[in-house]
Amino acid sequence: MTVARISVSAQELRAAEGDAVLIAAPGVRYSPEVASFVRRLASLPLPTVAVVSGQCDASALAVLASVSLGFVTDDVVVSVDARTVLALGLTSALPAALGGTRARGLLFAESVDATGLRACGLAQSGDAEDAVKRLARPSAALVVRSLRVAARSTPDQARLYDAELPA
Amino acid sequence: MGKLTISRNDPVAVVTMNSPENRNALSTDVLVELADALDSLDADPEVRAIVLTGGPALFASGADVRQLRDIAPVEYAASARGTSWRRIGALDTVLVAAVAGYALGGGCELALAADLVVAADTAVFGQPEVKLGLVPGAGGTQRWARVAGRYAAAGVVLTGRTVDAFEARELGLVHRIVPAERLVPAAMALAGEIAANGPLAVTAARAAVRRAEELPLSAALEFERQQLLLMLTSDDHVEGITALLDKRPPRFTGQ
Numbered sequence: 001m002t003v004a005r006i007s008v009s010a011q012e013l014r015a016a017e018g019d020a021v022l023i024a025a026p027g028v029r030y031s032p033e034v035a036s037f038v039r040r041l042a043s044l045p046l047p048t049v050a051v052v053s054g055q056c057d058a059s060a061l062a063v064l065a066s067v068s069l070g071f072v073t074d075d076v077v078v079s080v081d082a083r084t085v086l087a088l089g090l091t092s093a094l095p096a097a098l099g100g101t102r103a104r105g106l107l108f109a110e111s112v113d114a115t116g117l118r119a120c121g122l123a124q125s126g127d128a129e130d131a132v133k134r135l136a137r138p139s140a141a142l143v144v145r146s147l148r149v150a151a152r153s154t155p156d157q158a159r160l161y162d163a164e165l166p167a
Numbered sequence: 168m169g170k171l172t173i174s175r176n177d178p179v180a181v182v183t184m185n186s187p188e189n190r191n192a193l194s195t196d197v198l199v200e201l202a203d204a205l206d207s208l209d210a211d212p213e214v215r216a217i218v219l220t221g222g223p224a225l226f227a228s229g230a231d232v233r234q235l236r237d238i239a240p241v242e243y244a245a246s247a248r249g250t251s252w253r254r255i256g257a258l259d260t261v262l263v264a265a266v267a268g269y270a271l272g273g274g275c276e277l278a279l280a281a282d283l284v285v286a287a288d289t290a291v292f293g294q295p296e297v298k299l300g301l302v303p304g305a306g307g308t309q310r311w312a313r314v315a316g317r318y319a320a321a322g323v324v325l326t327g328r329t330v331d332a333f334e335a336r337e338l339g340l341v342h343r344i345v346p347a348e349r350l351v352p353a354a355m356a357l358a359g360e361i362a363a364n365g366p367l368a369v370t371a372a373r374a375a376v377r378r379a380e381e382l383p384l385s386a387a388l389e390f391e392r393q394q395l396l397l398m399l400t401s402d403d404h405v406e407g408i409t410a411l412l413d414k415r416p417p418r419f420t421g422q
Contacts, residue, residue, distance in 0.1 A: 149288055149344065152333040157344065161288070164349040 001136045008063065010036040013044065020047040020136035022128065025063050027054035030084045034059050038088060041066040045145050047135035051128045052076055058084035061106060064122045065090070065097040068135060068144055071128040078112045096151065098122060142166070170197045171204050178215035178362040179355055180208045183222055190228035191221045193273040195248050202251035209260045212421070215366055216358035217258075219281060220265035221274075223347045226290070229272025232299065252305045256280050259370055261361050265354035266290045267347045271329070276303060279310035282373060284340055285354040286332040287347035292340065293329035313380050314339050365403040366421040 002018035008025045010033055021044070028034060041048060041063070052060045053073035060078045064070035085091060085107060094103035102120045106112060117123040124131065134140070142165050150158040170186045182204055184191040193201075208214045221227055230248075238246075255277070264270075264281035267289050275292045278284050294307045302308065303324065311320035315338040323330060335341040345353040361369060371394040378387045398404050402422040410417035 145288070145346065153344070157336075161344055161346065164345045164353055166346075166348065 001133070003132050003136050008034055008037050010040055013037060013040050016046070018046075018136070019138070019141070020049065020132050022132045023048060023050040023063070023067065025050050025052045025056075025060065028052060028056045028059045028063060030057055030059045030087060034062075035088060038062045038066050043148070045141060045148070047132075047140045047144050049128050049132040049135060052078075052123070055079075057081055058090060059088060061085075061090055061094060061122065062088040064117065065093050068140070068147075069128075069131050070123050071126070071131070072114045072117050072123040074114050076114050076117065078117070080107060080109050080111065094122075169200070171200055173204055173208070175214070176355065177213045179218060179358045180211075180214045180216075181218045181220065181351065181355060182208070183220050183351075184227055185222070187222075187225070189231065190225055190269065191274065192228050192231040193277070194231040194234060195246055195251075198251040198255075198273075199247045202254040205258055205262070206254055209258045214260060215362035215369070216261040216263060218263045218265055218351065218354045218358050219277070220351055220354065221267070223267050223287065223350050225268030226264070226266040226270040227274030227277055228269055229274050229295075235299075235301070248305075252276075252280075256306070259374075261358065261369060261373055263354050263358045263361075265350050266292075266332075266341075267350050271295055272303065272307075273305055276305040276307045276310070279306055279314065279340070282376075283342045283357065284335075285343050285345060285350065285357055286335060286341040287350045288332055288344050289347050290332040290335065290341070290344075291329045292323075292331075292335045293327065294324045295327040295329075297325060298327040310380075365398075365401075365407055365417070365419045367401050367403050367419075368398055368407075371398060 004016035004018040004021045006012035006016055006021060006023055008023065008028050048067040049069050049071065050063050050067040051071045051073065052063060053076050056076065056078045058078065058080045091107065094106060098121055106120060114123070118125055146162050146165065149161045153161065170184065172183045172185050174181045186192065186197065205217065208217050262281040264278040264284045266278050266284055267287035268291065270278045270290060270292050272295060275294055278292065294303045294311065296303050308320065308324050311323055319338050330338065332341055332344050336344060375391045375394050378390045382390065403419045406419060407417045
């Protein structure tokens with residue numbers, strides 16, 4: 001079992017090898033590099049765990065919505081600005097991740113803290129290191145692949161895909 | 168058969184394009200070799216369905232652009248490319264494309280020439296010819312329009328953008344998406360499912376479906392009706408219905 005430890009960098013993500021990826025995301029703010037990182041996260045066939053901390057913009061929401069499991073530190077504060085929300089496609093990504101009502105609660109907030117992120121379900125409670133160890137196994141990777149396909153398939157199409165995944 | 172490998176598990180044959188050093192580029196030599204191989208399988212009555220694949224990593228990256236850069240129109244028109252594409256389009260045997268990774272330009276047109284496309288979730292389709300100052304020349308503009316409609320086709324062909332397996336499925340090109348490592352087995356299973364049906368009926372139904380691309384509706388409906396009348400003269404249809412009534416699997420003879 002190996003865990004790749006990276007920062008919010010598309011280049012590091014491309015080179016990441018192992019059974020799972022642990023991402024440190026302190027003070028994440030929008031840039032083309034972050035946008036590229038988030039797009040690549042969404043197609044990575046490996047379990048990913050992110051720990052977001054510090055003063056962030058809405059890019060933090062995109063990172064948390066794109067990983068297998070997201071965590072935040074108690075000091076996190078996410079400011080939610082429309083420009084970043086739109087640039088990262090969060091008006092579709094967050095409702096898909098959380099449901100429409102909870103997503104709107106986040107999207108219309110000026111800022112969200114750790115309590116709010118955990119309460120809406122975007123961030124997990126508990127320990128990220130434990131989570132990444134739990135996810136660094138082949139069966140978790142299969143679930144990640146299945147989830148990725150299910151997000152863009154009908155239930156029947158997703159079941160047919162799952163039936164072909166290696167046991 | 169240098170750039171292709173052919174395996175048989177009758178009634179299904181698998182043709183694998185095998186030149187990863189140039190991403191399965193469809194050079195003239197490869198196209199001719201492919202047309203020869205498919206023609207040969209098409210003529211074999213033991214083969215009822217063919218799977219065409221580039222393996223679990225990539226399908227085909229299109230024409231060898233170096234060949235196209237300096238070629239004169241007259242030379243291109245006289246080359247074996249056009250004939251090879253027509254031969255591939257004229258097969259009678261069911262062709263299932265199993266696509267992983269890139270299917271671009273001629274690679275995409277090859278998938279479009281198939282009856283059904285099984286795609287890995289890694290598959291990417293596109294007609295990037297306009298980005299090179301060219302247009303698709305092996306059915307890309309016409310078959311995209313017939314598969315996905317004129318506006319969707321324009322979105323793909325005029326921009327040169329790529330579509331992933333999921334969008335290709337929404338557009339009607341992809342029949343089923345599977346994990347890349349199960350691509351060929353899944354395509355073979357689909358081909359086997361088709362091959363288990365009445366062979367005459369499959370050939371006739373395939374011909375009728377293909378006529379939808381060529382004929383006005385009234386003529387195509389007449390063609391379909393003629394195919395049904397032809398099937399009513401076959402032993403296979405008697406066997407198929409008898410087997411259903413006897414609650415047993417049919418034993419088709421192709422007669």
